[in-house]
Amino acid sequence: MDNKKIILASNSPRRKEILKSLNINFEIIPSNYDEPINENDSFSYEKIENIALNKAKSILNQIKNPSVIISADTVVVNDNKVLLKPKNQKNAFNILKSLSNKKHQVVTSVCIYDTRPNSFITYSTTTNVYFNKLSDKQIKNYILNYKPYDKAGAYGIQELPDGFIQKIEGSFSNVVGLSKEDLVDNLYKFLT
DSSP: OTTOEEEEOOOOHHHHHHHHHTTOOOEEOOOOOOOOOOTTOBOOHHHHHHHHHHHHHTTGGGOOSOEEEEEEEEEEEETTEEEOOOSSHHHHHHHHHHHTTSEEEEEEEEEEEETTTTEEEEEEEEEEEEEOOOOHHHHHHHHHHHOOTTSGGGOOGGGOOTTSEEEEESOHHHHHTSOHHHHHHHHHHHHO
8 A cells, every 4th residue: 555544534423443453553633524414314325425425525525645635425225214313212222113123224335535646435334224113112222322322323233222222234344344354355456
């Protein structure tokens, strides 16, 4: 990689842990890009990949040396509608209730941006998550104990109690915030 720094354009502790687990040396410059997406917007890969790209572009003026920026955006998609981070306890309850006894998708779009020669790729990883039928009590207890207000879809898969998940098809780390397998594969393809 010609001694280029890797920069994670995110403050997500989950993405930070994923990069650390891959033994990638990186620094963090969080993006302050305001995501132009609304609750229940129709889902499109292009829209989410553009958000990831704009997160990378938003930190370009803070970078002096040749670097590779990794930025990402994760959304939960239920019936082709985007579910965002919950605004409050009632919203979190309604989101989790809508996922009960159903399949939904977790989509993480990633941008890998090389500041020199000023080129980039975007890609998306989709994981199917199947929830069991959840009681109101299960949902309320989860919200009270874990306060999932910083998580798309109102849950963090790594903290869900037993009984929530029926099965997962695809990358577990994608649901956490970044597919390890796809990141390594795309970094290798893009930078070699």
